[in-house]
Amino acid sequence: MKRNDKTFPLSDNVTVEKVSYKNRFGITVAADLYLPKDIDESKKYVALVIGTPYGGVKEQGAGIYAQTMAERGFVAIAFDESFNGESSGEPRHVSSPDIFTEDFSAGVDYLGTRPYVDRNKIGAIGICGSGGFALSAAKVDRRIKAIATASMYDMSRVKRNGWEDSMTDEQRNKYLDQLGEQRWKDFENGSPQLTPTFPAEIPEGLDPITSEFFEYYxxxxxxxxxxxxxxxxxxxxxxxxxxxxxxxESISPRPILFIMGENAHSRYFSEDAYKMAAEPKELYVVNDARHIDLYDRKELIPFDKLESFFRTNLN
Incomplete structure (x- = not known):
């Protein structure tokens, strides 16, 4: 096994190519294209577009998923969301639910125009925050024929309602007032201020959720x-x-697979989304797994389940 700019070893059974394409906003999306080493480009393959955990990049967990699915015979891309990673977009490090959702559809644009991809057999995998973006994309992009999420976060719910829906109307309005003030500051400064970035080292005294994320990032x-x-x-x-x-529920009759860790702090997002979705749907619990364990722990990520899900529903 060899390494490059990824956080994981590269497989000898796949080829990886850096590619890019524009979304409908004209932003250039950077992606890694993973192909089975023995691909026969005269044939048509099932393809997957795979989104990163919220705040992550394609060289991390999304790449592990794309590479492993390529080892199993799929064509797969892991992409950087607009404004982040190697994708274009100014100002840098904007987070946009609309554009991040569009990035999934842009991936379908790219995959569906490859001569070796069956454009009627394209699925999506969203990890953490991109689980919500993948589902949002599938609501309006019927070219996405099957969707799987892993450790899903609904970032719009977190921002709107607070963790575990704990934000009151008064707190929400106060925060919106703060954001309005921040807009004036950003306008006067000529550039937007960022939320705190990851530190160089893990500090002591962190709350359990932050500690878990820092353990990974x-x-x-x-x-x-x-x-x-x-x-x-x-x-x-x-x-x-x-x-x-x-x-x-409008995604139905296209199938959704929700994967969550037994011990994940985020499991309520998947459980609630499962209740909201219409059939066919499945909630799959990974024993002894936390939220971040479904980013990179290949012995816990249920790749057999993912393969059977997409083989069954995209063939």
């Missing part, structure tokens, strides 16, 4: 210099105004 386990953790503060206005999972 800050420690050598998952650290990548393009994954800084910070977004523009005023990005939160879009999430508070753009509910991602409204009308989730």
């Amino acid at each position: 800050v420690a050598p386990r998952g650290h990548h210099p393009n994954s800084i953790g910070g977004f523009t503060i005023t990005s939160d206005m879009s999430f508070m105004n753009f509910p991602l999972l409204t009308d989730l």
Whole structure:
């Protein structure tokens, strides 16, 4: 096994190519294209577009998923969301529910125009925050024929309602007032201020959820210099105004697979989305797994389940 700019070893059974394409906003999306080493480009393959955990980049967890699915015979791309990683877009590190959702459809544009991809057999995988974006894209992009999420976060719900829906109307209005003030500051400064970025080392005394994320993003386990953790503060206005999972039942009859860890702090997002979705749907629990364990722990990520799900529903 060899390594390059990824946080994981590259497989000898796949080929990886850096590619790029524009979304409908004209932003250039950077992606890694993973192909089976023995691909026969005269044939048509099932393809997957795979989104990163929120704040992550394609060289981390999304790349692990894309590479492993390519080892199993799929064509797969892992992409950087607009404004982040190696994708274009100014100002840098904007977080946009609308554009991040569009990035999934742009991936379908790209895959469906490859001569070796069957454009009627394209699925999506969203990890953490991109799980919500993948589902949102599928609501309106019927070219996405099957959707799987892993450790899903609904970022619009977090921003609008607070963690575990704990934000009151008074607190929400106070935060919106702060965001309005921040817009004036950003305008006067000529550039937007970011939320705190990942530190160089893991500090002591962290709450359990932050500690878990830092275990992945800050420690050598998952650290990548393009994954800084910070977004523009005023990005939160879009999430508070753009509910991602409204009308989730409209995805039916296309199937959805929700994968969550037994011990994940985020499991309520998958459980609630599962209730909102219409059949066919499945909620799959990974024993002894936390939220971040479904980013990179290949012995826990249920790749057999993912393969059977997409083989069954895209063939």
